[in-house]
Amino acid sequence: MTGEDTSARDQLLAATIDHVAQHGLADTSLRSLAAAIGTSHRMLIYHFGSKEGLLVEVVRAVEARQRETLDALRANEADSLADVMRLLWRDVSDPSRWPHERLFFEMYGRALQGRPGTEPLLEGVVEPWLDKAAQVGARHGLDPQTTRARARLGVATVRGLLLDLLATGDRAGVDRAMEEFISFYE
Template identity: 35%
Template sequence: MDNATGERAGYRRSAGSPRGEARRRELLAKITEDVAENGLVDFSLRRAARAAGTTHKVLLYHFESAEDLLRQVVFALRERRIGNALAAIAATPATLTDRVRAAWESLRDEETRLRRVLDQAMGLAMYDPGRYAALGRGASGQYLPTLLEFCPPDWPERRKFEVASMILATLRGFLVDLLTSPDGDGAAAGFEALLRAVEREEAAP
């Protein structure tokens, strides 16, 4: 991937300008679709510029670096995943168990390419944390608020956090299993055990 550190000197950012912000969002949307389609392998400012129909210098006007652009792309794709899950639970009963089941069905059935891109992002964070740690740190920060909202409102905040963290870590493991196993039987079996654990939590005083 390009390292833009040496290239961005002399370029100013468009933050604060409504017109500049609109252009930044337009560019980000085009690049996000390219990443969703083609993954993160060989991602660079020049590849992103081709996808957006512009130049890498223009991208450096709107984004701090290649890493900053990639972080925003991954954020947008995670927001897409969360939006899909929330749409899936909209008509479900308001129990934590039912919401977790509906969210998992959305995750399980989502486009393979979206799942692969988001897993690639986590792989980059583990492989080169010096450059891409933000890709990993940002994941829990995006997902946890939604899972906390799934929990019963009368639960103490600490209990909500503990249960939501358990659900998040477990579902992320199941998603990896779906990508690496031929049939997904392990994820399916494990998910039923997770649901039983969630049901016990809901039944507890």
């Protein structure tokens, strides 16, 4: 891909991310999505291969943004690990993120079922989070031998509570459960 193609691809991806955040996705066709973001379905196919390929890239980009948020949170060494966890939870569970979270779970489920075009999502859906979370844990003095296991537990807990929040809407109950989990790190 040329630099110009990469720029066009990045612009289309950013427009799709914004569209999904504002309108959700539901069963939007590639043609209607393309029209909504001011392009053609052919350009989306050219850059992403398929609707599934585009959605996988949307999920990956949103996940990368969330990991960047974690980087920004951990940059403040004065915060305790519990404070970093609270700030990250507040960010990822914000209602403005719900369309992206719904898309994440939808695409994750499709990938687990082996739906064509979605399998690439499984590559890197856990490890980058483990790496970031382990770095945060190590920075806050967690034992290096258990940090990665605790990072996996943290990723699983956050994802599980996000799924609970999206399914039930029980903000108070989910926040209480997250506080209980965080208390193990205080």
